[in-house]
Amino acid sequence: MRIGVVTFPGSLDDRDAARAVRVAGGEAVSLWHGDADLHGVDAVVLPGGFSYGDYLRCGAIARFAPVMEPLVDAARGGLPVLGICNGFQVLCESHLLPGALIRNDHRKFVCRDQPLRVENTATAWTSGYAAGQQIVIPLKNGEGGYVADDRTLDELEAEGRVVVRYAGDNPNGSYRDIAGVTNARGNVVGLMPHPEHAVESLTGPTTDGLGFFTSVLEGLVRS
Amino acid sequence: MIDTVELAAKTPDQSQPWDELGLKADEYQRIRDILGRRPTNAELAMYSVMWSEHCSYKSSKVHLRQFGDKAPQSDALLVGMGQNAGVVDIGHGYAVTFKIESHNHPSYVEPYQGAATGVGGIVRDILAMGARPVAVMDSLRFGPLDADDTHxxxxxxxxxxxxxxxxxxxxxxxxxxxxDPSYAANPLVNALCVGVMKHDDIHLANATGVGNKVVLFGARTGGDGIGGASILASESFDDTKPSKRPAVQVGDxxxxxxxxxxxxxxxxAQVVEAIQDLGAAGISCATSELASNGDGGMYVQLEKVLLRDPSLTPGEIMMSESQERMMGIVTPENLDAFLAITARWDVETAVIGEVTGTGRLIIDWHGETIVDVDPRTVAHDGPVYERPFARPPWQDELQAAGPEGLARPSSGDELRGTLxxxxxxxxxxxxxxxxxxxxxxxxxxxxxxQPEDAGVLRIDESTGLGVAIATDGNGRYAKLDPYTGAQLALAEAYRNVATTGARPLAVTDGLNFGSPEDPAVMWQFAEAIRGLADGCQALGTPVTGGNVSLYNQTGDTAILPTAIVGVLGVLDDVARRTPQGFRESGQVVYLLGETRDEFGGSEWAWAEHGHLGGRPPSVDLAAERELAEILVNASRDGLIDAAHDLSDGGLAIALVESVLRYGVGARVWVPDGLDPFVFLFSESQARAIVVVPRSEEVRFTDMCSARRFPHQRIGMVDDGGVLDVQGQFVVPVDELRAAHESTLSSTFEA
Structure with a gap:
C-alpha cells in the first residue's frame, strides 16, 4: 500500500510521517507541492510544519499549492487523507474539514505528551482503536485552538465527527476539547497532536500513534 | 558620490569616521599603512567589522592558541578549529559537526529577534560544513528571576x-x-547546533579554482544588522549613546x-565547491575569508547583489548582516545545475563574481573599483592585543570568605525545609x-x-549509532577560581554525556566574559582558557571550535566569568542509553564517588544565604574519567537502568529529579559516618547516582571494586509515593512536584 506524504516549503514533519508509514508496514511516497499529481497513491498524509512560513494564516497559502487540486478532488471522492497539525490547518483552509485553528489561548507554543480520548473509531484512520481508548501522543503547536460556530460544533457532536478529544487539561483553548475531527464520510481526518512522533518506543513517549497508520493500511487491504 | 580607490589615492587627507565604526586610532593608521593610502569608505567598513573584537578575536587570540597547543591526540577530529565548525568522526562513515555561539548583546536590545537570529546563525555555520542540522540546544543566563527586566x-x-x-x-x-544578578542587563544567549554528514560530504570555506563563480543566494540583502558585530558585540552598553536597535538583525x-x-x-548533487554562511560582517567577511582561505584572489561586482532596499550604499551592502544568506563557489560547468536547484526551492540567486589568481580582493560598484585589498589583511592579519591581565586584588578576600560559618540545617525538619x-x-x-x-x-x-542529563539523538536507524550532547557552565565556581571553574564546567558536561552511556569525544566552548580592557576580567579569561585547555588535555577531548563574547558588562560590573562547555559523545547502540528517571520498584540506588564537605559556590550557600565565597569544589579529572568509564560500560552491559549526575544542589536535588520523572518513590539512608546535610547537599564532583536491578548488583559492584571506585548502596526505588530519607524526613512526591514545578510558571503566568 502506497501512502503519499506531501512536502510543502516549510513542511517539517514530512520525514517523520514517512517513517511512521514505513513502521506501520506501508510504502511512503514523497509528493511535491508544485507537482499537481498524486502518483496513484492509496492515501495521503499532510504533515506538520509551517508551510510557506505560515504567512498570511496557517495553511492559507498551502491550500493553493498545485498538489492540492487533485488532492481535494480525490478526498471528496473518498481517498483517505490525514492532516496533522499544519496539515489539519491546510484541510480546514481547503474546506475539506469545518472550523479553523487559531493561536493557543495562552499565546505560547506548547510541546508536551498529551493524553487523548479516541471518540470515533469509524474513520479510515482510527478503525484500529477501541472507542473511548485513552492514548498519549506528542502535541506541539502555536496555533492549535480549534474553533467553529456553535451550530457546526453541535453538528459535529451529533454526527460523531469529533475523532479525538483532549483528556485532562485542555492545552490550547480548543472548543469542547476537540483535538481532531473528520468529514461526513470519515475518510478525511484532521488532528492537532502528532501520532507520527509516537510510533517507536525509542523516540516516542509511547507507540500509541501507530494505530492511525495501521488503521488506514488495514482498511486499504480490506477494500 | 561613490568613494573609489582612485579617489582615495588622490584625497589622502579626507577625514573618515573610523571612530564611529569602532576602530582605534592606531588601527586606522595600520589600515593606511597596509594600503599605502587612505581606505575607501567601503574598505573602511570592511576592515572595521572584520577587525572588531567579535570577528577578529584580537583580545583573545593569544590565549585561544592553547586549545591547539595542548590539544590531546584524537583520531576522531576530522576538521579542527578555524573553519565554520569542527567535525568529529563517530564511526560507520558518519561525521558530526557541532558548535556553540553567543548572541548576547542583540538579545538584550531586542530579545525575540536577538535570540532567534542567534539560533539561525549557528545553524548556518553547521550547514556550511556540508551537514544536515539535526538539533539545537540553548544555554541561557538572566538577571534575578524577580527583576523587572528579566520579565x-x-x-x-x-x-x-x-x-x-x-x-x-x-x-x-x-x-x-x-x-544571577550579574546577568541583569547582560543576559547570555548561547545557542548550540549539531549536524550530521558522511565523511565525503565535508565542505570547507575555501575559494579555490580560478574562474569559479562566486554565487550569493538566499534572502535579499537589506539594511538590517548593519555594523552588528562591531557596534553591538564589541562594546559595553552605555546609557548615553542612542538606541542600538537598528543594529539587530531580523530573522525569517x-x-x-x-x-x-x-x-x-x-x-x-555535488555542484558546490565551497560554501560559507553570511553572519557577522556579512559580505565583507564571506568574501575576505573565502578568498584568503583559498587561492587568494576574488573579483566581485557588488551591484549584482540582490537588494531588499535599493537605497543602500556599497559600504552598507558590504556590512549588512541580513540573515539567511549563503555564498557558494561554483564551477562554470556546474552553474546551470546549481541554478536549477535554487530555482526549484524558489531561492533567489545572483552570480556576483569569480575566483582569481591575483591575490587581491577587488570589488567594483558599477564599473568603478571601491575595494582593492589583500584579503588576508582583512580576514587574518587583524590586530592582536596582548592585553594586560592581573589577578584582581579582591580574589584573596573572596576565597577567604568561605561558607564554613553559614548556619546549616541539622534536624530532619530543617533538612526537609531546606530541600x-x-x-x-x-x-x-x-x-x-x-x-x-x-x-x-x-x-x-x-x-x-531536557530535563535529562544530556540530549541524545539517533543518527542512523540501521546501526543504532547515536550521539549525546550536554552543555554546562557554573559562573559562581569560576568567579571563585576561574581556572578550576572552567574545568568544573568541562567535568560536568563530560559527566552528563557519560551518564547517558555515551563515550565523550570532543568539546565546543562558549566563553562569555566582561571587558577585556579590565585586567581583572582578562585574568579571569586567561585562567579559564588555561584551565579548559589543561582539562581537555587530561580528559582526551579536543576543543573543536567555539565562540568568545567579551564586553558583557554594564559600567564597571562584569558578569560572572561564564565558560559554557559543550561536550559531544557517541553511543554505538543508542537503544542502550541510560535515562535519568527511577522507574522500577525494588531496584537499588548506588551513589558513586566520594562526598566531601564542599559548599563554596554551592547552590545551597547562594539560595539560602546569598553567599558566594571560598573555594569551588575540587576537581579530579582522573576520577571523572574513571566514573565515565563505569557509566559507559554499565550502560553497554545492561547493568544499570537509570543514572543521574550530581551537580548543583547535590544528591538531594538529583534524587528528587529522578523520582519526579516517572512519579515513583524512593527510600534512602545516610551512610555511616556521613553528616546528613553534607550527604544531601554537598556539590562534590565526579559523582553520580545509578539504579541497579537486583540481578545485576554483584556484577556492578564487582566492576566498581575492580576499579577501586567509591560506591555506596544508599537506597531503593519503591512505589510508596514519597521520598523517605530514613531517620531524617519524608516528603510526598506530590509536594516535591509542586515545589519544583511552580516557580517559573507562577512568575511568568501571573
Missing part, C-alpha cells in the same frame, strides 16, 4: 529561540538556564528552512515552562531531551 528579556528570548528553532524543524534537546526562519533543504540538495526551598529556588526549579515552548520531537530521532 522583559526572558519571555522574548525563549519565544525567539523556540520560534526560530521550531519553525526550522530542529528539535531542541537541552541546555541550561541560570539566574521559513527562508532558512528552505535554504537548508536547498543547500543539502546542492551538496548531494523544599532549594527545589523551588530559581536555579534548581523545573525549567519546563521554558522547554515546553520548544519542539523536542521533530525529525523523529530524539531519544533523550
Amino acid at each position: 522583559r528579556v526572558l519571555p522574548g528570548v525563549v519565544a525567539g529561540v523556540g520560534g526560530y528553532g521550531n519553525c526550522l524543524g530542529l528539535p531542541n534537546i537541552g541546555g541550561e538556564v541560570v539566574f 526562519p521559513f527562508m532558512e528552512k528552505v535554504l537548508i533543504e536547498c543547500c543539502l540538495e546542492l551538496f548531494g 523544599l526551598r532549594l527545589l523551588a529556588s530559581p536555579n534548581l526549579a523545573s525549567k519546563a515552562w521554558i522547554t515546553d515552548q520548544y519542539d523536542r520531537y521533530v525529525l523523529g530521532n530524539t531519544v533523550l531531551a
Whole structure:
C-alpha cells in the first residue's frame, strides 16, 4: 500500500510521517507541492510544519499549492487523507474539514505528551482503536485552538465527527476539547497532536500513534 | 558620490569616521599603512567589522592558541578549529559537526529577534560544513528571576529561540538556564547546533579554482544588522549613546528552512565547491575569508547583489548582516545545475563574481573599483592585543570568605525545609515552562531531551549509532577560581554525556566574559582558557571550535566569568542509553564517588544565604574519567537502568529529579559516618547516582571494586509515593512536584 506524504516549503514533519508509514508496514511516497499529481497513491498524509512560513494564516497559502487540486478532488471522492497539525490547518483552509485553528489561548507554543480520548473509531484512520481508548501522543503547536460556530460544533457532536478529544487539561483553548475531527464520510481526518512522533518506543513517549497508520493500511487491504 | 580607490589615492587627507565604526586610532593608521593610502569608505567598513573584537578575536587570540597547543591526540577530529565548525568522526562513515555561539548583546536590545537570529546563525555555520542540522540546544543566563527586566528579556528570548528553532524543524534537546544578578542587563544567549554528514560530504570555506563563480543566494540583502558585530558585540552598553536597535538583525526562519533543504540538495548533487554562511560582517567577511582561505584572489561586482532596499550604499551592502544568506563557489560547468536547484526551492540567486589568481580582493560598484585589498589583511592579519591581565586584588578576600560559618540545617525538619526551598529556588526549579515552548520531537530521532542529563539523538536507524550532547557552565565556581571553574564546567558536561552511556569525544566552548580592557576580567579569561585547555588535555577531548563574547558588562560590573562547555559523545547502540528517571520498584540506588564537605559556590550557600565565597569544589579529572568509564560500560552491559549526575544542589536535588520523572518513590539512608546535610547537599564532583536491578548488583559492584571506585548502596526505588530519607524526613512526591514545578510558571503566568 502506497501512502503519499506531501512536502510543502516549510513542511517539517514530512520525514517523520514517512517513517511512521514505513513502521506501520506501508510504502511512503514523497509528493511535491508544485507537482499537481498524486502518483496513484492509496492515501495521503499532510504533515506538520509551517508551510510557506505560515504567512498570511496557517495553511492559507498551502491550500493553493498545485498538489492540492487533485488532492481535494480525490478526498471528496473518498481517498483517505490525514492532516496533522499544519496539515489539519491546510484541510480546514481547503474546506475539506469545518472550523479553523487559531493561536493557543495562552499565546505560547506548547510541546508536551498529551493524553487523548479516541471518540470515533469509524474513520479510515482510527478503525484500529477501541472507542473511548485513552492514548498519549506528542502535541506541539502555536496555533492549535480549534474553533467553529456553535451550530457546526453541535453538528459535529451529533454526527460523531469529533475523532479525538483532549483528556485532562485542555492545552490550547480548543472548543469542547476537540483535538481532531473528520468529514461526513470519515475518510478525511484532521488532528492537532502528532501520532507520527509516537510510533517507536525509542523516540516516542509511547507507540500509541501507530494505530492511525495501521488503521488506514488495514482498511486499504480490506477494500 | 561613490568613494573609489582612485579617489582615495588622490584625497589622502579626507577625514573618515573610523571612530564611529569602532576602530582605534592606531588601527586606522595600520589600515593606511597596509594600503599605502587612505581606505575607501567601503574598505573602511570592511576592515572595521572584520577587525572588531567579535570577528577578529584580537583580545583573545593569544590565549585561544592553547586549545591547539595542548590539544590531546584524537583520531576522531576530522576538521579542527578555524573553519565554520569542527567535525568529529563517530564511526560507520558518519561525521558530526557541532558548535556553540553567543548572541548576547542583540538579545538584550531586542530579545525575540536577538535570540532567534542567534539560533539561525549557528545553524548556518553547521550547514556550511556540508551537514544536515539535526538539533539545537540553548544555554541561557538572566538577571534575578524577580527583576523587572528579566520579565522583559526572558519571555522574548525563549519565544525567539523556540520560534526560530521550531519553525526550522530542529528539535531542541537541552541546555541550561541560570539566574544571577550579574546577568541583569547582560543576559547570555548561547545557542548550540549539531549536524550530521558522511565523511565525503565535508565542505570547507575555501575559494579555490580560478574562474569559479562566486554565487550569493538566499534572502535579499537589506539594511538590517548593519555594523552588528562591531557596534553591538564589541562594546559595553552605555546609557548615553542612542538606541542600538537598528543594529539587530531580523530573522525569517521559513527562508532558512528552505535554504537548508536547498543547500543539502546542492551538496548531494555535488555542484558546490565551497560554501560559507553570511553572519557577522556579512559580505565583507564571506568574501575576505573565502578568498584568503583559498587561492587568494576574488573579483566581485557588488551591484549584482540582490537588494531588499535599493537605497543602500556599497559600504552598507558590504556590512549588512541580513540573515539567511549563503555564498557558494561554483564551477562554470556546474552553474546551470546549481541554478536549477535554487530555482526549484524558489531561492533567489545572483552570480556576483569569480575566483582569481591575483591575490587581491577587488570589488567594483558599477564599473568603478571601491575595494582593492589583500584579503588576508582583512580576514587574518587583524590586530592582536596582548592585553594586560592581573589577578584582581579582591580574589584573596573572596576565597577567604568561605561558607564554613553559614548556619546549616541539622534536624530532619530543617533538612526537609531546606530541600523544599532549594527545589523551588530559581536555579534548581523545573525549567519546563521554558522547554515546553520548544519542539523536542521533530525529525523523529530524539531519544533523550531536557530535563535529562544530556540530549541524545539517533543518527542512523540501521546501526543504532547515536550521539549525546550536554552543555554546562557554573559562573559562581569560576568567579571563585576561574581556572578550576572552567574545568568544573568541562567535568560536568563530560559527566552528563557519560551518564547517558555515551563515550565523550570532543568539546565546543562558549566563553562569555566582561571587558577585556579590565585586567581583572582578562585574568579571569586567561585562567579559564588555561584551565579548559589543561582539562581537555587530561580528559582526551579536543576543543573543536567555539565562540568568545567579551564586553558583557554594564559600567564597571562584569558578569560572572561564564565558560559554557559543550561536550559531544557517541553511543554505538543508542537503544542502550541510560535515562535519568527511577522507574522500577525494588531496584537499588548506588551513589558513586566520594562526598566531601564542599559548599563554596554551592547552590545551597547562594539560595539560602546569598553567599558566594571560598573555594569551588575540587576537581579530579582522573576520577571523572574513571566514573565515565563505569557509566559507559554499565550502560553497554545492561547493568544499570537509570543514572543521574550530581551537580548543583547535590544528591538531594538529583534524587528528587529522578523520582519526579516517572512519579515513583524512593527510600534512602545516610551512610555511616556521613553528616546528613553534607550527604544531601554537598556539590562534590565526579559523582553520580545509578539504579541497579537486583540481578545485576554483584556484577556492578564487582566492576566498581575492580576499579577501586567509591560506591555506596544508599537506597531503593519503591512505589510508596514519597521520598523517605530514613531517620531524617519524608516528603510526598506530590509536594516535591509542586515545589519544583511552580516557580517559573507562577512568575511568568501571573
